[in-house]
Amino acid sequence: MEVVLQRKVNNRRMNVIFVLLILTIICVWYFQTCRVPIEVTGFAGFSRVITDELPVSTEGTFSVITYNVAGLPQLICSAVTERTTSITEIGRRLNSYDIVHVQEDFNYNSFLYKSNEHPYKTKTKGKVPFGDGLNTLSKFPIITLHRVPWKNCSGADCLTPKGFTYSRIEVAKNIYIDFYNVHANSADDPGAAAARRKNIKQLSYYIKQHSEGNAVIVMGDLNAHFCYEHDNIRDLLADNDLQDAWVELKSNNNLPVFRAFAKENILELNDDCESIDKILYRSNLQLKLTPSNYRYEYGTFNNEQGFPLSDHCPVSLVFNWKLIPQH
Structure with a gap:
């Protein structure tokens, strides 16, 4: 026995x-x-046949929006509304904007895309835990796309290969802008903040290496505050000659002062409040970018009952661009 x-x-x-x-x-x-940088060579199928060449132009305008769509599986998602119908509706409402960055586009990408009419869309990397949740939808050609996972993370953020994407978009004939779609480490405890600081340093280094001398727009859920002393978002701006659109248009070019940090309900903010969802930009010697119409889209992305379609409110902006005469 x-x-x-x-x-x-x-x-x-x-x-x-x-x-x-x-x-x-x-x-x-x-x-x-899953957690290695990749260069993407395939894009989602176009929603219509594109035959027209981009016009030759020396100036123009386009709108942008960044939106964390809360696409985690329903059981672990913090958004209050049902995900398939909500993300389908998000895809439809995003049609109003020229260039879109989404984060947390994990398990419901097909629903986001089926009601969306942008002719250029990045192909999803996959669901949790394989995807990074980052996608770009554009009315202008997306020329290239690189997916770069963070080298550092903490807690639940390590369960997916979060990071950033680098794409180049042609807004007019031979006029290119480098776009970065970012989803940084979340939470504000010391370990999470330390990982996020390393995320920002990694992003900053990549911008220096791949976008030197180029016009740049950075949009995404940076999970960082200027007013939080353990965040280094100020360094990202200073080291890459970037401007924050909210600081410029809504804060009179004054960065928020450091203060005792208290986490806010991001669904109850307005245009006068700093958001973790940010739009940063810079011009270059050939192309002048001028931002206008900054909007914290409170209420724009609510359902018929008044509930938000995600656990974030998107941030939108209009960019005017103009070629700088070369002498």
Whole structure:
């Protein structure tokens, strides 16, 4: 009897070891395949046939919006509305904007895209835990796309390969702007803030390496505040000659002062409040970008019952661009 019991114990131990080995292999595979930078060569199918060439122009206007769409699986999503219908409606309402960055576009990308009419869309990287949740929808050609995962993360943020994307968009014939779609590490405890600071440093280094001398627009859920002393968003601006559209248009070019930080309900903010969803930009020697019409889209993306379609409010802006005469 003792021999039989000992064999059962040994078998259980072997089963546990086997399961742990399989889990280890899966984890190694995940971090080697999903959390590495990739250059994307395929895009989602166009919603209409595109035959017209972009016009030759020396100036123009386009609207942008950044939106965390809360596309985590329904059971773990913090948004209060049902996800499939909400994200379908989000996709429809985004048609009003020329260039769109979305974050947390994980499990419901097909619903986001089926009601959306943007002719250029990035192909989703996948659902949780394989996707980064970052996609771009544009009325202008997306020339290239790179997906770059963070090297540092904390807590639940490590369960998906969050990071940023780098794309180049042609807004007129031979007029290109570098776009960055960002979703930084969330939460404000010391460990999370430390990971987010490293995220921002990684993004800053990438911009320096890949967008030197180019006009740049950075949009996304940066999860960072100018007023929080443990965030380094100020360094991102200073090191890359970037301007924050909200600071320029709504804060009289004054950065918020450091203060005792208290987490705010991001669904109850307005245009006068700093949001973690930000739009940053810079011009270059050939192209002047001028922002206007900054809007914290409170209420614009609510359902018929008045509930927000996501757990964020999007931020929108209009850019006027103009070629600078070269002498």
